[in-house]
Amino acid sequence: TIKSFPRPSSELLHLYSPRWPDNEDVVYYLNLEPALPRLASEDKLVARVREAGHVLAVMDKTSYRTLTQKTDLSLELVHEFPQRRNKNLYLLMIREAIPR
Numbered sequence: 562t563i564k565s566f567p568r569p570s571s572e573l574l575h576l577y578s579p580r581w582p583d584n585e586d587v588v589y590y591l592n593l594e595p596a597l598p599r600l601a602s603e604d605k606l607v608a609r610v611r612e613a614g615h616v617l618a619v620m621d622k623t624s625y626r627t628l629t630q631k632t633d634l635s636l637e638l639v640h641e642f643p644q645r646r647n648k649n650l651y652l653l654m655i656r657e658a659i660p661r
Contacts, residue, residue: 563591563619563642566652574652575600575609577618577621587650601628606655610634615656625651633658 576597578588591601600606610616629634637654644650
């Protein structure tokens with residue numbers, strides 16, 4: 562469901578997992594071919610955002626909460642994927658925040 566979520570064909574979906582995820586099973590399947598490109602650190606995520614202008618990424622709740630604390634990124638929740646045992650995954654559009 563996550564890999565086939567509707568998006569423009571040119572829009573690459575990434576897996577953002579800077580730490581061991583809450584939901585190992587789902588991450589396992591997202592790494593099967595065709596695997597989602599993985600952004601394994603916050604630095605890699607920010608670099609990709611700066612390079613591409615934006616990033617469409619799926620992540621667990623802890624990663625999502627951590628990113629909401631960053632003032633240099635603008636986050637748009639695109640979709641929440643419900644999972645068992647409250648281990649939902651979140652699809653976000655991430656951009657650089659516009660300075661005020």
